[in-house]
Amino acid sequence: MKLNSVTLIENQHDFSKFILDLENSAHVAIDTESNSFYAYFNRICLIQVSTEEQDYIIDPFSVGDIKALGEVLSSPDIEKIFHAAPNDIAGLKRDFKFLVNNVFDTSIAAKMLGYKQLGLAPILLEYFGISLDKKWQRYDWGRRPLRDEQIEYARFDTHFLIPLRHKLVAELTEKDLFDTAREAFEKLCVQQFAEKQFRPGDFLHIYGAQSLDIVGKRILKALYLFREKEARRRDRAPFRILTNETLLRLALQRPKSVQDFSKIKGIPRVYLTSRAAVQLLELIRKNEEQEDEVFVN
The missing domain is CATH 1.10.150.80 (HRDC domain)
Structure with a gap:
């Protein structure tokens, strides 16, 4: 499968052009990277976004004001595709006060279809024959500057989600499970996420x-x-x-x-x-x- 180009967003000018691209997209794949393995106060350090044609890596530390992304995430007209959405949705709400509507979760869809291994890596291997490199899985994403190989690693968390979504929709529809899946996705949008309290x-x-x-x-x-x-x-x-x-x-x-x-x-x-x-x-x-x-x- 041919790779899209990847764009690192580090300033408001590029961010504004990025938002225009999202507003013209029917499907947008989203993932986030945080520093929870390193910091006490967990925060989102990187946001990966893919459209049908382009992969983006947003550095929220450099861009600063990213509230326009929240408007895209809350839009009922653009489908947001996640893999294992709860942590990402919770983090986006915690750090940026973003609400997310119109969600498709590829992990939930795969589970409904009977898959036992629900991590992104085994699912991509099954559908696309792609083996994900896990070298940077435990990296401290709060560190800067970002290296090219880290950007390349991060893009793969969203790059295949849109074509994966299309394949899963076809299977869900064939097995008459799409409406059930949609109900599960809608629950993600209203689910309350509580921060773990120290006891x-x-x-x-x-x-x-x-x-x-x-x-x-x-x-x-x-x-x-x-x-x-x-x-x-x-x-x-x-x-x-x-x-x-x-x-x-x-x-x-x-x-x-x-x-x-x-x-x-x-x-x-x-x-x-x-x-x-x-x-x-x-x-x-x-x-x-x-x-x-x-x-x-």
Whole structure:
């Protein structure tokens, strides 16, 4: 299959021309890339859009004002094609206050047709014989500048969605499932998406936490709260501050000195310096010595 050209949108002038193209399109494929694997405050860092003739990569950091895209997304006259739409729709609403109407979700359609592997890669392999490169799947899309190979990778998340949609519509229609699918798509447009809330008591969901004694649980909770505070302050994913496994090891081994930290698997280098280590050591010491039972809310 011949590839469309790909255009990186980084300014208002190019963005305006891009919007004109979308307004003249019956079908528009959409995907987003975020930095949730790296940042505490998850945000959309890249928006991929394809029409029948063109692939676009929008850099929302550079363009700035992209509210005109919201008007396209909410238009009932232009069908928006996603693969596994809920996360994308939720992110677009969270970050830009966009509402999406007239949706076709290729993942839902494939599921209704009986496919077991619902990821985009196996579906594209089935329909087009295309193998997607997963090299940049866990990339921090908040980083700049974007490299050519990253732009090329990102375009493939939407490039095939319109022709895939046409094939799926034909199968759904043949099996008399199209109306059922359309009802499912309409529910996506009105579904409420709630942001995951931090709950202090969730430290007990860490694997191995239930086997700790009362002192260990008290220490684990204190470390869990410390990690949350640090993750918010540094805008980093909590596991990049300290993993759950490391929190549990600290609660079990209860280091008494900076030297003890070097013996605990998974401790980041920053916590091997005296200042950072002393902070954690004091936290562990205080919770080891107090007599109150652990409080779970």
